[in-house]
Amino acid sequence: xxxxxxxxxxxxxxxxxxxxxxxxxxxxxxxxxxxxxxxxxxxxxxxxxxxxxxxxxxxxxxxxxxxxxxxxxxxxxxxxxxxxxxxxxxxxxxxxxxxxxxxxxxxxxxxxxxxxxxxxxxxxxxxxxxxxxxxxxxxxxxxxxxxxxxxxxxxxxxxxxxxxxxxxxxxxxxxxxxxxxxxxxxxxxxxxxxxxxxxxxxxxxxxxxxxxxxxxxxxxxxxxxxxxxxxxxxxxxx
Numbered sequence: 001x002x003x004x005x006x007x008x009x010x011x012x013x014x015x016x017x018x019x020x021x022x023x024x025x026x027x028x029x030x031x032x033x034x035x036x037x038x039x040x041x042x043x044x045x046x047x048x049x050x051x052x053x054x055x056x057x058x059x060x061x062x063x064x065x066x067x068x069x070x071x072x073x074x075x076x077x078x079x080x081x082x083x084x085x086x087x088x089x090x091x092x093x094x095x096x097x098x099x100x101x102x103x104x105x106x107x108x109x110x111x112x113x114x115x116x117x118x119x120x121x122x123x124x125x126x127x128x129x130x131x132x133x134x135x136x137x138x139x140x141x142x143x144x145x146x147x148x149x150x151x152x153x154x155x156x157x158x159x160x161x162x163x164x165x166x167x168x169x170x171x172x173x174x175x176x177x178x179x180x181x182x183x184x185x186x187x188x189x190x191x192x193x194x195x196x197x198x199x200x201x202x203x204x205x206x207x208x209x210x211x212x213x214x215x216x217x218x219x220x221x222x223x224x225x226x227x228x229x230x231x232x233x234x235x236x237x238x
Contacts, residue, residue: 059116080104094186099174106165126139137227
């Protein structure tokens with residue numbers, strides 16, 4: 001016996017309401033699952049970010065110590081060359097202590113900084129660092145300060161090997177790289193205007209290609225370390 005039309009409409013309406021309710025529950029469940037998944041993924045990313053920031057902070061502290069030792073070495077050689085230049089200009093006699101000053105001229109420095117944590121970050125994606133300002137500071141230190149220092153060290157090395165080495169091999173003996181060089185004929189070296197120019201050239205290269213970029217790197221790394229300390233300290237412990 002056919003169901004009356006009015007009753008059929010009521011049943012159909014009830015079915016639609018039930019279906020709509022079921023659909024709403026399904027959509028809500030999917031949205032909730034997505035929200036939980038996104039929250040978990042974000043939590044994992046922030047955990048990975050924090051771990052990487054800690055590794056970078058530790059690496060930068062070693063780099064900072066390396067840079068400071070290098071800067072001390074640069075300053076020591078700068079003083080030695082200044083002292084030697086003054087001694088020669090005053091036409092003072094030879095003394096064995098001058099050998100260390102001559103040796104200080106014939107030396108370059110390689111800092112061997114650690115870019116490992118930054119390379120890991122680039123492999124994972126720079127966007128892993130959630131703070132724009134922190135990310136930009138990291139990029140500045142590694143892609144600008146470190147890169148500039150490395151290029152400058154190459155220029156300083158070339159100045160020593162290509163310009164100074166031929167003269168030293170010809171005019172000095174008992175050469176210990178960066179430590180000692182005894183002039184074969186002190187009077188000839190002391191009176192040689194070319195050697196005087198070499199000292200001036202070496203000092204200029206040291207200041208431009210070693211001291212200046214090293215101090216810039218020290219400033220950049222020190223600032224980044226402070227920023228990382230604040231960023232790591234602001235994170236809630238797991």
